[in-house]
Amino acid sequence: MSLPNQEEKVTPDTFLRGLWEENPVFVMLLGMCPVLAVTNSAINALAMGLATTFVLLCSSSLISLLRKLIPKQVRIATYIVIIATFVTIVDYSIQAISLDLYNALGAFIQLIVVNCMILGRAEAYASKQRLGATLVNGLGMGAGFTIALLCLGAVREILGAGSLFGLPLFGENFQPWVVMILPPGGFFVLGGWLLLFNWYRQRRERKLMEQQGVTARGS
Amino acid sequence: MNQTAATPSREAVATTPSLAMLRTLSLVAAVSGFLVVLAYQTTLPLIEENKRIAIERALFKVIPKAVTRRDFRVTAAGIVAAQDSAAEGTPVYAGYDGEGRLAGVALEAAAQGYQDVIRILYSFDPACQCIRGIEVLKMAETPGIGDKISKDHEFQENFVELDARLKADGSGLANDIVMVKHGSKTEPWQIDAISGATISSQAVARMLNESAQQMFPTIIANLDQLQAAEGGTP
Secondary structure, X not given: OOOOOXXXXXXXXXXXXXXXXXXXXXXXXXXXXXXXXXXXXXXXXXXXXXHHHHHHHHHHHHHHHOOOOOOHHHHHHHHHHHHHHHHHHHHHHHHHHOHHHHHXXXXXXXXXXXXXXXXXXXXXXXXXXXXXXXXXXXXXXXXXXXXXXXXXHHHHHHHXXXXXXXXXXXXXXXXXXXXXXXXXXXXXXXXXHHHHHHHXXXXXXXXXXXXXXXXXXXX | XXXXXXXXXXXXXXXXXXXXXXXXXXXXXXXXXXXXXXXXXXXXXXXXXXXXXXXXXXHHHHOOOOOEEEEEEEEOOEEEEOOOOOOOOEEEEEEEOXXXXXXXXXXXXXXXXXXXXXXXXXXXXXXXXXXXXXXXXEOOOOOOOOOHHXXXXXXXXXXXXXXXXXXXXXXXXXOOOEEEOOOOOOOOOEEEOOOOOHHHHHHHHHHHHHHHHHHHHHXXXXXXXXXXXXXXXX
């Protein structure tokens, strides 16, 4: 994991890092509270992912623009105020879009304020990088977060309610596995995804090592 | 040694940029205040509209016979039409059937549930002095357990005709609305709990009893006014 202290050039890697190498959920295990709490259906997961991405993008860009103005003694207070502003905006917007969705997400919209992924991005990236790099990196991180939430939400909804995005998948006789949409189900499914993710990563790394070994011997 | 070590730190304290901190914090606070107010003002009409639609949808669900509705407020003095005065009071919604007869009155009630406040809309039928249906407006109960209060068929049957008769002097309910353990309902004013979701069921019973004790006497006393509001069609 690289945390560059110098200003970084925008490369495809700036975006892709959030999806794979530094995926906030599957690799860094950040923001577990909303990850476990609101992924009981795919639509909740998607809404939460998009809301978090919006807050991440807006707050990171503002922090990046103000980075030379923020004294380091009050940086955390400044970050929190900026993040809280955008969370409030998201909160009102979701109420305006759909009250049902707002009720389903409950207190977790307000809790985006203390999502460690956003604060982490602000501290480790936005406060040191130019606006362009921050935007691209934030978009990648947000997309990674949203995809991870969707992975959890889809599996939990299919197993726990027998539907996806509210559309029933199985016949009338399907007996839903209710525990999957309850909190313990969140841990089970997260554990399953982490297992899959790490197994695949290790396999890829081992292959890479073997390849390098072969080329090293060959030359 | 000690002195030389202390000097730079004192200097560092002295050079802490108070002005810069003040400037940044006030700038950020001003910008964030502006953005929050802007978002609030922009979304307020939309949010109000959404809330109105949600209540309307629930209203026609709890009073199935209703075709039109009128809003009233219950104040200390009695019942007034909502648009007539800006007086503070508990809102009640009267539903009228196709012939303009009062089909029922819908009221909001709320109480603390298992995780958060549960808010419901329920209907009161003055003809039989009973509660005829509830619809959950907002809750955060456990999925699959407490949230059954909005879906469970057996639980909803409690509210097909839940007794809420007034005492002879009209000062309160003749029988308190109470929750009983699952399967032990014997009287028409009892609510049969959902087994495994006692706290959520208890919350529904408590909010109904509280709201009914407080509101029904006024509503019964002013029934003529509610009926007359719809143009006096027989």
